[in-house]
Amino acid sequence: MLIPITRERFETLIPLTATASQYAYYWGNWQNVIKQVLFSLMGILLVWLLSFILHSQGLSLFLGIVVGLYWLWSPVAKASFRNANYRRYPYSGFWQGEILDVYVTEEVIGTEETANAKGELVLVENRERRLNLELGDERGFFAQVQVPLRRQHQFISPGQTVHLLVMSEDRDLRRIAKLSDLYIPNRQIWVSDYPWLQREAFKDVSQQLGRGNRRRTPPPSRRR
Structure with missing residues (x-):
């Protein structure tokens, strides 16, 4: 489900200046x-x-x-x-879908040089466990999200409903350029690397738009 939102509401959800969490x-x-x-x-x-x-x-x-x-x-x-x-994106919308798959990977996030016992310089990889989510809806939208693994992520599972904000250059939101934080309402869990949204304001939007049958926009293309 994809519902366009007004520019005024969008600018409330993603403010001009830093929020406390940012x-x-x-x-x-x-x-x-x-x-x-x-x-x-x-x-x-x-x-x-x-x-x-x-x-x-x-x-x-x-x-x-x-x-x-x-x-x-x-x-x-x-x-x-x-x-x-x-x-800078002129159009945005509220998206509701579900988690298709959840898995954890270990990613290299950087390297550094250090000396071993012999005094030789060796390159050491800094690795981090990351949560990977595959998202989709009944209209064919698909996206993959990867964030650092956190303790609360243990409660995330396939089939759960997820809400987020999408941004686009297109008025009809057919091509999605950016995704915001993910919100899982039944667990009240946020999934993100960077806290884009005014979260309390987005919870209100989630309650208003994330329930009932509403007019839906044409399906967006599959996101690469």
């Missing part, structure tokens, strides 16, 4: 915070050195404040920039 996503763990703070301190030092060259105390003060607070405002900037990538 801010937390880019805030990261304490190690990331320490890196951001160190970057800010280095920036302050650089601005202080430049102040002697430029002989501009006003500009140096402004730059010092901006750079010094980088650790605080950078998550907002990163999330807002990422949101803009989705908000």
Whole structure:
């Protein structure tokens, strides 16, 4: 089931600026915070050195404040920039389907060099267990989603209903360009790598549009 939604509602669901969950996503763990703070301190030092060259105390003060607070405002900037990538699509819709298959894989997410017992440099792969979902509906829509594996994912199984937001360049939503977070209403589980949606607002949409028989749009093409 695919139901178009208005632009106003879409912009409520995917806001212009960072939500609390998006801010937390880019805030990261304490190690990331320490890196951001160190970057800010280095920036302050650089601005202080430049102040002697430029002989501009006003500009140096402004730059010092901006750079010094980088650790605080950078998550907002990163999330807002990422949101803009989705908000550029002119059309969107609410999609209801079901989980066709669920499986777990182990993926290489990066590599790093380290020394072995002999002092030789070796390349080590960083691997992460990831959840894979295959989604579909009775009209032929099909999509695959892969996210980092979380504890709550143990309650996900084939046959469960799933709700999400789709984005498209086409008014009739025949070609789907992007998918949002996945919401499994009967378990109240969110599945995503990045929290795109205003989740409380989407729950309201899920309750309004995800039940009963409604007029449906022409089926979208199979998503690659």
